[in-house]
Amino acid sequence: MSSVTPADAAELAEIVSRAAAEGAPLEIVAGGSKRGLGRFAPVARRLDISRLSGVIDYDPAELVLTARAATPLAEIAALLAGQRQMLAFEPPDWTALLGGTGAPTLGGVLAVNQSGPRRLKAGAARDHLLGFAAVNGLGQIWKAGARVVKNVTGYDMAKLQAGAFGTLSVLTEVSVKVLPRPETELTLLWPVADARAAVARMSAALNTPHEVSGAAYLPARGVVALRLEGPAPSVAHRAAALGGERLDEAASAALWHDIGAVLPVLGAHAEIWRLNPEPAAAPAVLAALHAHFPEGAAFLDWGGGLLWLGLPRANGGAVRTCLRGGHATLFAAPEDVRASADVFEPLPPPLAALTRRVKQGFDPLGILNPRRMYREF
């Protein structure tokens, strides 16, 4: 295992360009906290981008922050908190879940499109990536988007880069949209009999104008949790309208941290899956999963649109047979399992072919994180 650590984007481009000429693939690592995510496909050479760190520009009134890709998330969170602002997509703390050691970075969070409970209302990580600079698989420096919140100039490449797991280009600099932190929050808890009742309760609440910013079903506790955020008079008004047992600000914050972090709610398991069903179909999916894997544990976030599943042993992909519509990702599992399984949902043939052509458009020689997403490239 060799490792190269460029000091800036120009050096990084040099390295990728040389790797492309030699046909020698690179594993892109920033903080290293998410190395356990995706297919396990070891690459001999590591491109360590951790020196591409530091905030470049942050103007709170513009709601935009620009930083080098490997800037630690903690540094950014602290800077934003000082101005009562935040990353609205609420990147969760997956350190324990992924067994990672390093510190998460902003670029890493975007590369895996890591969104937390507020995704339901505020959108995914990729919705907050406004612009970036990157190096493609040929070692060419390119950029897209900008540092303003509203822009449709050219294709929206930010959407594509976010969630590409570093397989299209290496992000070197990113501009993200930030938002004011809500003045206060509280959570309402509702006892529910089963998943059907839970999803019905969440769906009803989400269809009210009360701006629910978190909606989870925690079967082990037999409750639905609904989060309200905003100015104090507004939160009080909405809480009264919705009813339920209240968790105050601190307890609410702790609960949603745990829901985002998954393990505190789900417990440890040999295999953890992340399913994105159609929200209303979540009870049927849970029932099918329960019939298949009686020893499994599960809970719902995003009003039913996100299902976390823990299993005591490898299952050979049977999880996907329980899903109708939506998709499933093998999230946390031992290396040998991630080396052989389809970690990401296999795509129907025309979409798979298109996906491959897109990959070739950025990294035709297969230099960047090869086979991290799909067996074939």
Added chain:
Amino acid sequence: MILMPEPDATALARRAEIVSALRRIVPGEGVVDSETGLRAYECDALTAYRQMPMVAVLPSTTAQVAAVLSYCHENNIKVVPRGAGTSLSGGALPLADGVLLAMGKFNRVVEIDEANRCAVVQPGVTNLGISQAVKHLGLYYAPDPSSQIACTIGGNVAENSGGVHCLKYGLTTNNVLGVEIVTLEGEIIRLGGKHYDGPGYDLLGVVVGSEGMLGVVTEVTVRLLPIPPIARAVMIGFPSVEAAGDCVAAVIAAGIIPGGMEIMDKPAIAAAEAFVQAGYPLDVEALLIVELDGNEAEVDHLAAAVERIARAHGAVSVRTSASEEERLLFWAGRKAAFPAVGRLSPDYLCMDGTIPRKRIGEVLNRMKTMENEFGLRVANVFHAGDGNLHPLIMYDANIPGQLQAAEDFGAAILRLCVQMGGVLTGEHGVGIEKRDLMPEMFTQADMDQQQRLKCAFDDAGLLNPGKVFPMLCRCAELNRTHVHGDALRFPEIERF
């Protein structure tokens, strides 16, 4: 003057044969080839540019779209998709040697799914039509372009359209969950759906905003939101545009994200007031309308905060709407600003740059001095909350040289936006209008990377060519480059 690619003589010579082949796919009135019939499609809302298409096709099923596209692919014929033709950037401008694919017959709401908070609609449904179809459930579709009565959701997807309320609720991209597209090769592909975040690359995310160049959208799944219980508008007059701009920044710095925040400058206020009598103050330099929506407790709380901030920033008049009628009246002038300016001038060009909010005052003042330089007047209405300007440049196409002067003025404004750290277009798209300005924002390498994405969807470069990029897509050449490793220099690239 923007030039389009030279028409392909072979395609033109084969017109009769092409028309009859298309008639076999879409029978009856679905193929239009008469002069009078085609006249309806000769331009979009960028009316300075007109071109009759070779033929227009109005398919009504996805299978027909797929058959038309694969026929065009096999026969090397260009295709321009079209919704309602309200694009302000010339995105739907036909090509002399191209098929115009008009999606108006795709006008059905396919499914309303309350439990999943979404609706599945065909691309020819109007933006407002979606909200009307779900209103009885207390839901609506949030992005609200001023053209919402006419423009289609297919066009909104292609342009990633915004509206007054996208400051709080996002652009089209943040409100679309899935699409069905047909590629130029005739392949039908579904991206996203009723679930969150599809697997693999976010191809949905790049199809939105792709200006009809990656695929033809044949179905759209949109996110629905609950209608806010109440909304109030605060109408604030300022003695200078800088003060209005500063007030906008201060509202945001106070942690308030209003439903909408719009500024009009003096010429726009006068035009709008003369047109709809909304009760706008005529003695101010800038009018800011801040809309707050949500529950009553929140709206009252925030309206009071906005009023305080406005006074602290030198507001000379502050009025908060006391009733729904009054709120709509406040907006009536803003919403009618384009036609109001249209009454003052035979023609106008609507620009669409975005700048960092803190530069609003500076940019507006520079525009004032540019008026003399170009000999034309400008009225400004804009989405101040997100720094998206809409300078309306007034001209008269019948006076020789004025269209050119207006275009030059527009280009100068957009260059200024880019210099200020902004962009060429916030919501109207590049189309042909800003195509030749793309190098102001992007290097050749940036644009090559965008074109390589295009090649993955449309290798032949037949879908809406001549739009967005100042050079034609050259997929074969772009694909060849990697063979030479780092020897990636291009010969001087031919521009239009």
